[in-house]
Amino acid sequence: MNKATSPQGSHYDIGFLLVPGFSQIAFSSALEPFRMANQLADRRLYTWHILSCDGGAVSASSGLSVAAETALEEPLPLDLVVVCAGVDVQEYCHRDMLSWLRRMAHRNVPLAAVCTGGYVLARAGVLDGYRCTLHWEHISSIHEALLFPAVVFTSEMFVLDRDRFTSSGGVAPLDMMLHLISRQQGPDLAEGIAEEFLHERIRDVADRQRTPLKVRLGSSQPKLVEVVTLMEANLHEPLSLDELAGHAHISRRQLERLFQRYLGCPPTRYYMDLRLTRARQLLQQTQMPITDVALACGFVSPPHFTKCYHDRFGYSPSHERHRRRERLTAPLIPAPPSAGASLRDSGSE
Structure with a gap:
């Protein structure tokens, strides 16, 4: 207005x-x-x-x-x-x-x-x-x-x-x-x-x-959708690649090939992006202490969380806390x- x-x-x-x-x-x-x-x-x-x-x-x-x-x-x-x-x-x-x-x-x-x-x-x-x-x-x-x-x-x-x-x-x-x-x-x-x-x-x-994964892919690859669904359901305690592959009944090598072919990145990076995106939402939308946000997104070490967050978004988690009120x-x-x-x-x- x-x-x-x-x-x-x-x-x-x-x-x-x-x-x-x-x-x-x-x-x-x-x-x-x-x-x-x-x-x-x-x-x-x-x-x-x-x-x-x-x-x-x-x-x-x-x-x-x-x-x-x-x-x-x-x-x-x-x-x-x-x-x-x-x-x-x-x-x-x-x-x-x-x-x-x-x-x-x-x-x-x-x-x-x-x-x-x-x-x-x-x-x-x-x-x-x-x-x-x-x-x-x-x-x-x-x-x-x-x-x-x-x-x-x-x-x-x-x-x-x-x-x-x-x-x-x-x-x-x-x-x-x-x-x-x-x-x-x-x-x-x-x-x-x-x-x-x-x-x-x-x-x-x-x-x-939240665009459905099969729409983002342009096709429905059932194993990939299954693995990403598992990732999204396990942000607090991330699963290993071997565990993800086992749940989807494919080999780890097949898993890595699916991510590279359809998403253009390794599964570890995709999983990390999911966790950091969730952390960003919690920092912007709740009053949870930064340490608790780190734990909720599968980071056992606050310094490691801060480094990964800065590498992904270009600023620290504490700085994120100030950005929303400034925008409002x-x-x-x-x-x-x-x-x-x-x-x-x-x-x-």
Whole structure:
């Protein structure tokens, strides 16, 4: 949102644009944090409006229908537009909707998307030169079809790139909106919302989607999938290569060949990356002592853990602990005061 320089407690108007077939869980995960922010603050920090192309009700992929309060041609004083889409999104990228999104971008209104809403923004041409994310299934198909070459698609859970905010879907919009609320109203409110929702940790911008291994491989190699599943289930007490091979009923040499062929690395390095990635999540998302994090990820020696962590990420575990709060409290974007104010002045085209 363009009120990056506004003091905490500023009011924001949000428009949720519903595309037919939208994901109900992604929509709710995006909207509910704002409702809870108002409740915990005991005042209206956020106001939201439900939009559709024609102002009529829109059916979600579940078949449930949500009433819209206005059509796109009507002027609204918005500080953020959130595009909520879902199945068969390609069928619903109507010209009027894409034109309206381009007008919003021209007025410097920040644009967000959940689930396949990023596809709509890309079709409108308002993601060119930006990083964004979609659900891993759709990223794969976009890459295969060579669509949107000017857009950088990532496998992260959500992406905050200047005035474009995109989420992969499911419950990931909850984490994205908590980050926005943290930067606008402070981290204490965001953490309070997470507690109210029994959301044990606010995932970070660096968290990636857990893409199924067979999708990452481009094929389903059952023995490799079996071994990686064993690795993921045994991070606390890592298994030896001989034990992994024995469980999969293959030789150690066959195991090493599978990893080299399909993943381009030895199994020991892949296993180490899994353990360090888990350690990074614990450092970012819990208050566990660093020594306990090391033990939880199979490192019996804290100095060895520190060395491996530094080699993998370029900084120490203790430094990781400081990075998340710095990101949560950093200004969102160096933008002019309020796009909403300019929109109120200009009216709709």
